Amino acid sequence: MEQLVIKGNVRLQGEVTISGAKNAALAVLAAAILADDVCVIENLPCVNDIKVLLQSMEQLGVNVDYLDQNKIKMDSRHIHNRRIDYDYIKKIRASYYLLGALLGKYKKAEVALPGGCNIGSRPIDQHIKGFEALGAHVEVKHGMIVATADDLTGANIFLDMASVGATINIMLAAVKAKGTTVIENAAKEPHVVEVANFLSSMGADVKGAGTDVIKINGVKELHGTEYMIIPDQIEAGTYMIAGAITGGDVTVNNIIPKHMEAVSAKLAEMGVTIEEYDEAIRVIANGPLKNIQVKTSPYPGFPTDMQPQMTALLSVTGGTSIMTESIFESRFSYTDELNRMGANIKVESNTAIVKGVEELTGAEVTAPDLRAGAGIIIAALAAKGETAVSGVEYVDRGYEHIEDKLKRLGADIFRVKDKSDKSMFKVV
Ligand SMILES: CC(=O)N[C@H]1[C@@H](OP(=O)(O)OP(=O)(O)OC[C@H]2O[C@@H](n3ccc(=O)[nH]c3=O)[C@H](O)[C@@H]2O)O[C@H](CO)[C@@H](O)[C@@H]1O
Numbered sequence: 001m002e003q004l005v006i007k008g009n010v011r012l013q014g015e016v017t018i019s020g021a022k023n024a025a026l027a028v029l030a031a032a033i034l035a036d037d038v039c040v041i042e043n044l045p046c047v048n049d050i051k052v053l054l055q056s057m058e059q060l061g062v063n064v065d066y067l068d069q070n071k072i073k074m075d076s077r078h079i080h081n082r083r084i085d086y087d088y089i090k091k092i093r094a095s096y097y098l099l100g101a102l103l104g105k106y107k108k109a110e111v112a113l114p115g116g117c118n119i120g121s122r123p124i125d126q127h128i129k130g131f132e133a134l135g136a137h138v139e140v141k142h143g144m145i146v147a148t149a150d151d152l153t154g155a156n157i158f159l160d161m162a163s164v165g166a167t168i169n170i171m172l173a174a175v176k177a178k179g180t181t182v183i184e185n186a187a188k189e190p191h192v193v194e195v196a197n198f199l200s201s202m203g204a205d206v207k208g209a210g211t212d213v214i215k216i217n218g219v220k221e222l223h224g225t226e227y228m229i230i231p232d233q234i235e236a237g238t239y240m241i242a243g244a245i246t247g248g249d250v251t252v253n254n255i256i257p258k259h260m261e262a263v264s265a266k267l268a269e270m271g272v273t274i275e276e277y278d279e280a281i282r283v284i285a286n287g288p289l290k291n292i293q294v295k296t297s298p299y300p301g302f303p304t305d306m307q308p309q310m311t312a313l314l315s316v317t318g319g320t321s322i323m324t325e326s327i328f329e330s331r332f333s334y335t336d337e338l339n340r341m342g343a344n345i346k347v348e349s350n351t352a353i354v355k356g357v358e359e360l361t362g363a364e365v366t367a368p369d370l371r372a373g374a375g376i377i378i379a380a381l382a383a384k385g386e387t388a389v390s391g392v393e394y395v396d397r398g399y400e401h402i403e404d405k406l407k408r409l410g411a412d413i414f415r416v417k418d419k420s421d422k423s424m425f426k427v428v
């Protein structure tokens, strides 16, 4: 078991380059199955979710050739298998995109029910509703989702909620269906737009992505393409908050500032200086910050995937702040860990009441999921003394070389390879 050991209370300063967006890349990789030729995909983040998805795609018969650690060539012309077992995908959520892609291309898919972060019940009824509307027969048996169709035909689908996963999955299943599909109450997240752009670059006819109505005219064939993944707005937001909590001066490079608006606006409201450039944001924090209220909501609202990181910052901000989670029902389990570090956070239903404390202190803590892990690391960067963070495997799902990037900003952080290395570590 690995741990990240962080000696906090160090001001972060400098520049950090943001990697490709994990959640966009996962969907794009699955979408590439639909091509009848080779696809080259660049700016893939070097994170475990991507490795796991690619390994499971190799089981299908996809040929994956790494051109470098962030660039692959994918050949999906010789897929011989339509089934993905649980062992391959129990750690990731995005495996559900293989359902839409295989169904869209072969009219048959068998994929184990997805894993992913344990942040509440995560049904996929809207995905299934969409596949059925297109004419598929879907059954869940022995932990597998089995979807089959004689033919897929375009349909009008109104989503009960603006689900990112369902919107993308229905796009994947519909892109080669006969006729026109209209998805209403579609999710508007940047990775939905990204998948639409990627599909269009393969010859698909998708309009309206980024609005709440997406229209897809089915096409017969999709060709290969070369594509560059957009930057990860959640990774960017994580480093922006790491800068803010340490009273630092951090420039986050290789980003799309528009995607950061909800995070930038909240930081500015707290009194952090935000300088926006074409492809970068500089975050400067000096002096005390103001307490605020935050509510997570679908894009362009404040992202649920930034909720733990922001709560960590609020935990050392004067006054009482309120964080309301409106997407997932149990995304506050990490607050117990922050409280072990001296925070004063009380959770009532979907709201965290965060009374800012003077300082946090290092402790042994465990990340219960990916973004919670990021929130705990942010708290540790500000805490006095050393914090040892377990559950690093969650963090590695979604952050490329996190300790190297933080080290370059001046953080005192290192990875302990196994328990015996703990002799190096002493809580002070
Ligand atoms: C791999 C990936 O991209 N994961 C992201 C994706 O997850 P994911 O695709 O799972 O999230 P959704 O947008 O689908 O979920 C939003 C809400 O809708 C509910 N729901 C969703 C589908 C469904 O069929 N039925 C249903 O009830 C969910 O339980 C949740 O309450 O979007 C979330 C919301 O931005 C992010 O936190 C995740 O990081």
Ligand SMILES: C=C(OP(=O)(O)O)C(=O)O
Binding pocket: 023, 092, 093, 094, 115, 116, 117, 118, 305, 370, 371, 398
């Ligand atoms: C919750 C996340 O991932 P997943 O949906 O794959 O669990 C995330 O990326 O923050």
